[in-house]
Amino acid sequence: MTSNSEARKSTVxxxxxxxxKKATKxxxxxxxxxxxxxxxxFAMVSILTTFGIIYTLFSETVEFFKRVPITDFFTGTxxxxxxxxxxxxxxPLINGTLISSIIAMLVAGPIGLMAAVYLSEYASxxxxxxxxPLLEILAGIPTVVYGFFAFTFxxxxxxxxWPDVDATNILSPGxxxxxxxxxxxxxxxxxxxxxxPKSMREGAFALGATPLESTFKVVIPAALSGIIASFILGxxxxxxxxxxxxxxxxSSKNFTFDVTESMQTMTAYIVEVxxxxxxxxSTIYFSLYAVAMTLFVFTLLMNLLARYVSRKFREEY
Amino acid sequence: xxxxxxxxxxxKMNTRIIKNNILKYxxxxxxxxxxxxxxxxxxxxxxxxxxxxxxxxxTSKLSTDANRAGIMGAILGTCGLWLLSFQ
Amino acid sequence: xxxxxxxxxxxxxxxxxxxSKNIVFDTDDLNLWYGDTHALKNINLSINExxxxxxxxxxxxxxxxxxxxxxxxxxxxxxxxxxxxxxYNEKSILEKSFxxxxxxxxxxxxxxxPNPFPKSxxxxxxxxxxxxxxxxxxxxxxxxxxxxxxxxxxxxxxDRLKENAYGLSGGQQQRLCIARTLAIExxxxxxxxxxxxxxxxxxxxxxxxxxxxxxxxxxxxxxHNMQQAAxxxxxxxxxxxxxxxxxxxxxxxxxxxSDQRTEDYITGRFG
Numbered sequence: 001m002t003s004n005s006e007a008r009k010s011t012v013x014x015x016x017x018x019x020x021k022k023a024t025k026x027x028x029x030x031x032x033x034x035x036x037x038x039x040x041x042f043a044m045v046s047i048l049t050t051f052g053i054i055y056t057l058f059s060e061t062v063e064f065f066k067r068v069p070i071t072d073f074f075t076g077t078x079x080x081x082x083x084x085x086x087x088x089x090x091x092p093l094i095n096g097t098l099i100s101s102i103i104a105m106l107v108a109g110p111i112g113l114m115a116a117v118y119l120s121e122y123a124s125x126x127x128x129x130x131x132x133p134l135l136e137i138l139a140g141i142p143t144v145v146y147g148f149f150a151f152t153f154x155x156x157x158x159x160x161x162w163p164d165v166d167a168t169n170i171l172s173p174g175x176x177x178x179x180x181x182x183x184x185x186x187x188x189x190x191x192x193x194x195x196x197p198k199s200m201r202e203g204a205f206a207l208g209a210t211p212l213e214s215t216f217k218v219v220i221p222a223a224l225s226g227i228i229a230s231f232i233l234g235x236x237x238x239x240x241x242x243x244x245x246x247x248x249x250x251s252s253k254n255f256t257f258d259v260t261e262s263m264q265t266m267t268a269y270i271v272e273v274x275x276x277x278x279x280x281x282s283t284i285y286f287s288l289y290a291v292a293m294t295l296f297v298f299t300l301l302m303n304l305l306a307r308y309v310s311r312k313f314r315e316e317y
Numbered sequence: 318x319x320x321x322x323x324x325x326x327x328x329k330m331n332t333r334i335i336k337n338n339i340l341k342y343x344x345x346x347x348x349x350x351x352x353x354x355x356x357x358x359x360x361x362x363x364x365x366x367x368x369x370x371x372x373x374x375x376t377s378k379l380s381t382d383a384n385r386a387g388i389m390g391a392i393l394g395t396c397g398l399w400l401l402s403f404q
Numbered sequence: 405x406x407x408x409x410x411x412x413x414x415x416x417x418x419x420x421x422x423x424s425k426n427i428v429f430d431t432d433d434l435n436l437w438y439g440d441t442h443a444l445k446n447i448n449l450s451i452n453e454x455x456x457x458x459x460x461x462x463x464x465x466x467x468x469x470x471x472x473x474x475x476x477x478x479x480x481x482x483x484x485x486x487x488x489x490x491x492y493n494e495k496s497i498l499e500k501s502f503x504x505x506x507x508x509x510x511x512x513x514x515x516x517x518p519n520p521f522p523k524s525x526x527x528x529x530x531x532x533x534x535x536x537x538x539x540x541x542x543x544x545x546x547x548x549x550x551x552x553x554x555x556x557x558x559x560x561x562x563d564r565l566k567e568n569a570y571g572l573s574g575g576q577q578q579r580l581c582i583a584r585t586l587a588i589e590x591x592x593x594x595x596x597x598x599x600x601x602x603x604x605x606x607x608x609x610x611x612x613x614x615x616x617x618x619x620x621x622x623x624x625x626x627x628h629n630m631q632q633a634a635x636x637x638x639x640x641x642x643x644x645x646x647x648x649x650x651x652x653x654x655x656x657x658x659x660x661x662s663d664q665r666t667e668d669y670i671t672g673r674f675g
Contacts, residue, residue: 114347
């Protein structure tokens with residue numbers, strides 16, 4: 001009883017203290033309101049910037065389609081912006097973008113996933129703590145460096161074993177892009193796999209499963225949504241990648257499926273045109289925006305797909 | 318009634334464990350693949366670039382004469398952009 | 405002569421209360437450390453075949469660690485060291501040459517929290533046989549049905565074998581996990597507080613199941629529910645601070661404990 005009433009007394013005094021404090025803190029109340037306002041304004045800045053970009057892209061693209069029919073743009077297989085009678089088919093660029101991204105994912109997907117499996121299922125804590133940050137350095141190297149690495153190191157190696165390959169080709173930048181994306185795939189997949197509860201693995205091990213069986217039949221299925229999302233983010237990174245292909249794949253706008261040839265991606269085209277002398281108001285200038293818009297739609301779709309997949313395949317545990 | 322044949326399970330177990338051990342090494346190699354590329358890249362950049370870096374190169378401005386050219390302008394430009402994006 | 409005969413049961417009580425049965429697990433001065441923490445101290449226990457052995461004791465006394473040592477699950481914790489020996493059917497299992505995968509197919513385990521895989525009920529049970537090389541669909545079907553029947557859950561799930569196991573209630577999930585373990589036909593079932601996360605009715609079902617299963621399996625069950633140990637086990641070991649204080653037939657241990665600490669614990673004076 002005594003302890004009870006004592007406790008009550010102390011609560012009362014605490015309440016009083018709180019009331020007192022509150023009364024003296026009109027200023028802090030004002031601050032409480034001011035801070036979210038300021039933060040909201042900052043958030044608005046980046047949102048408005050995005051809207052600004054979309055507006056510019058859109059209006060200039062509309063201008064472009066006034067000069068070049070939209071069907072010609074999306075079905076044309078010839079891109080000759082600088083010739084006497086220019087043609088603006090975007091298919092060679094889409095083709096180049098997709099092929100380089102596919103090559104990149106053929107490298108980054110399996111290697112990144114295997115690295116993720118090793119880091120999350122096999123490596124001891126100590127090994128993981130060393131290897132993971134080291135691997136992530138790869139993602140921090142400037143892409144220009146990767147570009148001339150592809151051009152001066154990887155291409156000659158490929159050409160020495162496969163002489164048919166051109167000096168500028170899509171294969172080499174594709175591979176190097178893949179290497180650049182490995183840490184992204186590995187790191188995100190590893191996060192997804194590490195967040196699968198330990199009890200799942202224990203369940204598998206208690207049935208006599210080897211680590212390999214627990215990984216491929218329990219952990220990976222359970223982490224599938226995160227793994228697929230990491231792949232899709234990797235693809236959208238590859239689609240948006242610019243410098244590596246600009247440097248190592250040249251600028252011929254071939255519409256071909258032969259990976260030994262030079263191709264141009266959407267991003268590389270933008271670099272070429274923006275870096276060259278496209279007079280403002282010319283058709284070639286507006287074509288920049290049309291290509292940029294297409295690119296934007298591609299990456300947006302990829303990001304939406306990643307979100308959809310990670311929700312759709314989420315397994316409950 | 319027994320469905321699991323002990324001898325059969327034993328025989329399978331050898332191949333399963335060997336498979337696990339082989340793949341463990343493959344996974345390890347995959348992890349180090351990126352690191353090997355990283356090492357090659359750094360090695361090439363350093364061995365091929367280090368000879369050209371001296372105080373003149375770092376402090377001179379751009380020039381049409383390759384022997385007198387430097388990257389001071391580029392360094393300043395990078396720093397400027399860097400500061401601007403931090404604001 | 406006759407005097408020693410009479411005395412013998414008392415002195416050997418601590419290790420082998422009933423020598424007429426076959427011994428499935430026999431530990432010999434088993435010690436275990438987590439880093440610097442001495443978690444198990446000189447454990448000498450023999451576990452009889454086709455009986456239920458209960459392990460009781462307050463939290464942190466090493467009872468879970470002990471049971472996890474029996475199928476070497478404890479090795480999943482880094483920095484674990486052991487000394488001494490555990491013999492499973494006369495073979496030392498702590499030696500590196502004894503393959504854990506093999507041990508765990510003979511010694512199944514059910515965990516404290518139900519941990520079905522995020523797969524269908526069918527796939528959960530078929531997982532074990534599949535990894536051990538059974539591919540035949542018909543055989544798998546039979547194994548799944550038999551295991552689910554043996555775990556007293558068949559009638560509840562037979563119409564929804566393709567549904568995700570996480571749609572089941574906690575008690576059903578736990579019995580599914582037992583079925584999953586039975587599917588690989590082990591000799592021993594280790595149960596680490598299998599009912600601590602369950603409601604009373606599910607607990608009762610699991611207890612009935614344990615009673616039934618001991619006809620075919622040797623069962624070691626960790627519990628901190630003393631009534632449960634008294635109800636379902638044949639032998640009981642009382643652990644305290646990593647030591648076995650008393651190991652005896654369940655009836656004797658609960659009615660007439662020979663150690664003061666056991667008496668204090670079972671009468672609820674601590675723990």
